[in-house]
Amino acid sequence: MADETLFLLLHSEMVAGLYRAAEQGEGENGRCTTKLESMGFRVGQGLIERFTKDTARFKDELDIMKFICKDFWTTVFKKQIDNLRTNHQGIYVLQDNKFRLLTQMSAGKQYLEHAPKFLAFTCGLIRGGLSNLGIKSIVTAEVSSMPACKFQVMIQKM
Amino acid sequence: MSRPPGRKQDSQKISRELFVLTYGALVAQLCKDYEKDEDVNTCLDRMGYAIGIRLIDDFLARSSVKRCRSYSETADMIAQVAFKMYLGVTPSVSCSSAAGNEFSLILDKNPLVDFVEELPAERASLCYCNLLCGVIRGALEMVHLAAEVTFLQDRLKGDAVTEIGITFLRKAEDRKHRRNK
Numbered sequence: 126m127a128d129e130t131l132f133l134l135l136h137s138e139m140v141a142g143l144y145r146a147a148e149q150g151e152g153e154n155g156r157c158t159t160k161l162e163s164m165g166f167r168v169g170q171g172l173i174e175r176f177t178k179d180t181a182r183f184k185d186e187l188d189i190m191k192f193i194c195k196d197f198w199t200t201v202f203k204k205q206i207d208n209l210r211t212n213h214q215g216i217y218v219l220q221d222n223k224f225r226l227l228t229q230m231s232a233g234k235q236y237l238e239h240a241p242k243f244l245a246f247t248c249g250l251i252r253g254g255l256s257n258l259g260i261k262s263i264v265t266a267e268v269s270s271m272p273a274c275k276f277q278v279m280i281q282k283m
Numbered sequence: 284m285s286r287p288p289g290r291k292q293d294s295q296k297i298s299r300e301l302f303v304l305t306y307g308a309l310v311a312q313l314c315k316d317y318e319k320d321e322d323v324n325t326c327l328d329r330m331g332y333a334i335g336i337r338l339i340d341d342f343l344a345r346s347s348v349k350r351c352r353s354y355s356e357t358a359d360m361i362a363q364v365a366f367k368m369y370l371g372v373t374p375s376v377s378c379s380s381a382a383g384n385e386f387s388l389i390l391d392k393n394p395l396v397d398f399v400e401e402l403p404a405e406r407a408s409l410c411y412c413n414l415l416c417g418v419i420r421g422a423l424e425m426v427h428l429a430a431e432v433t434f435l436q437d438r439l440k441g442d443a444v445t446e447i448g449i450t451f452l453r454k455a456e457d458r459k460h461r462r463n464k
Contacts, residue, residue, distance in 0.1 A: 128295070128298045128301075128369070130338065130341045131338075132305060135305060135330075135334060138330045139305075139330070141333070142329070142330050142333075143312075146326075160316075163312075164311075171304045171398075172297065172300065172301060172304060175297060201298075
């Protein structure tokens with residue numbers, strides 16, 4: 126779909142633009158990740174509101190996570206999460222074997238070190254979504270081989 | 284727990300909202316990063332340009348349109364095919380110069396500002412949708428059409444409509460070597 130292209134291009138340009146600006150200025154890469162994450166957070170909050178407008182109330186935490194993996198992921202990234210694992214104590218691992226925002230890069234090891242830049246926004250997206258559903262969390266991501274990645278969600282008990 | 288039907292159109296709408304919200308977050312972030320509105324505008328334009336030079340490939344692949352034979356045809360193409368495809372709106376086109384190289388795209392509805400009420404007072408000269416200018420400029424450049432694209436009117440600034448001005452920089456005669464568009 127055409128909208129999707131726009132989003133993909135905007136996202137990669139956002140990442141590139143922020144890092145370019147940081148290189149010219151202070152050069153703190155950590156701040157860029159934070160910025161991307163907080164942008165994702167805002168977007169996640171907004172999206173989940175529109176999204177859950179007409180849906181039934183969620184049963185529990187797991188139900189919410191399933192919703193994120195299926196409906197939310199399908200709308201945003203055009204596919205479901207491939208694998209959801211949990212230790213039933215507040216840690217969830219979402220595995221995507223072909224993550225949409227990484228598929229445009231070479232699948233080899235060459236750009237592996239740059240991959241985290243392209244995950245920060247999505248981490249925020251998940252965190253923002255969950256936060257508006259009343260779950261406080263910490264989301265981190267890791268990539269071991271290129272188009273696949275894992276998001277780890279740690280629920281903060283309030 | 285069955286989810287209500289009608290998800291399909293919903294998901295298409297949300298997909299566009301994702302783009303609009305992301306763009307909003309980007310502008311908000313840039314406003315935090317840069318004090319001067321001009322810097323934000325430049326930054327948006329540059330990002331748009333980088334998007335445009337790639338978007339044109341996607342556009343040509345998707346639309347399989349024929350070559351345009353005149354500037355007015357190109358302007359119509361941008362309005363009726365490109366805007367329709369990517370933003371779901373069709374601006375009206377008017378030619379504003381006798382030389383036939385200046386066009387205006389007039390948008391009654393601008394999806395990019397769906398969630399924007401007004402600009403804050405201290406950001407009076409911010410061009411919220413400046414990304415669009417960059418995108419159009421970048422895309423045109425990739426089909427060998429140098430152009431200047433600016434916002435002439437903006438609803439967010441209190442004008443009645445949103446108007447994007449496109450000025451093609453080369454004269455109509457020396458377009459012989461133009462590539463496909």
